[in-house]
Amino acid sequence: MSEILRTLLTMKDRFFWSSAMVTRSGPHIRDANNVQRLWNYFVIASLPAWLIGTWSLGHQTNLAIADFQLESVPGWRAGLLNQTGIGFDAYSVMGCFTHGLLYFLPIFVVALLVGALWQALFATLRKKQPDEGLLVIAWFLALMMPATAPLYQVAMGMTFGIVVGKLIYGGSGRYLVNPALLGMAFLVFSYPSLLFGEGAWVPLAGYDQPTVLELVTDEGGLKVVSAVGYSYWQLFIGDKPGAVGVVSSLGAIVGALFLIWSGMASWRIMLGALIGLVGTALIFNAIAPGNDLFAVPWYWQLVMGGFLFAVVFLATDPVAGPMTDPGRWGFGLLVGVLTLLIRAANPSYYEGVMFAILLASMFSPLIDFVVTEMNIRRRRLRLETNE
DSSP, X not given: OHHHHHHHHHHHHHHHSOOSSOOOSSSXXXXXXXXXXXXXXXXXXXXXXXXXXXXXXXXXHHHHHHHHTOXXXXXXXXXXXXXXXXXXXXXXXXXXXXXXXXXXXXXXXXXXXXXXXXXXXXXXXXXXXXOSOHHHHHHHHHHHSOTTOOHHHHHHHHHIIIIITTGXXXXXXXXXXXXXXXXXXXXXXXXXXHHHSTTSSSOXXXXXXXXXXXXXXXXXXXXXXXXXXXXXXXXXXXXXXXOXXXXXXXXXXXXXXXXXXXXXSXXXXXXXXXXXXXXXXXXXXXXXXXXXXTTXXXXXXXXXXXXXXXXXXXXXXXXXXXXXXXXXXXXXXHXXXXXXXXXXXXXXXXXXXXXXXXXHHHTHHHHHHHHXXXXXXXXXXXXXXXX
């Protein structure tokens, strides 16, 4: 037990920066950056989406409180907001952000502590330094969790994601799929009501406000979205029910520009996924214009769910994705196509991008293998022709 505690203490310097052993060669390195700094870039890039999403969560909650006309709101968060004088004004940016932050922080802290415990345990048993990537896994898992998630489920999702998705394979650089995404998928199948139950997205007892994707798939297409009062730009900014990090397409685009500018994520995967989604949506529009799901235009598909968030921050995982440039194009196209197929063909799991990335990641080694073999064959033929 003392060895585990000692390992936990040594993790503090490596949490934000790096280990004493710095990787000097590829494939997960850019210039002087090491693995931990690469992951930190992803966290920094997601801050705009987090800021908007945290405000949106507080805004949706305060609107629900106003709709119910509650004289007193139960819970420790309400007591803290009342004691500080912040209150529940749905049109106070700082008030909404603070309210949303009070829901996000416990989820993030639990995920972080559980992940740190598992990493310290594995490092102690293997007699090695703790692995990198704890912050980014806990951060992105928290960004995808609904505010109503019980903390024990957060702990279970983090445990499954970091142990089954990463540590048993040897740590960073060796896993097959994104650990945060795997932990979220585990929770979706283990506790379907976590994402698909009534009242999952607005943390006020008795209040049910479905996500836009739920409205489209369950209630009758885009006409229901218009009837509810959502505008396209409102959804683009992120003023809608949903997970903190997922709701804002604007925040995801800002993060994408930062990652591309810094060279930390593949623009080929992002653009390939966009092309795949747009192309599939246009085909669906042409073959079934009367179907509520098939008739949704591609530009609405971008703002209804978490497609942009997932493509920018999860599909571009440098470990789970392909390493060849042609492979990245193919990987991105596969993610875009599968997202629309799952959304339209299996509306019970309407957020298809999560499963699309998991499925595409399983084929990532095969994609790189095919690209490499084709390149070898092309060079061999060129040499034979020259001879």
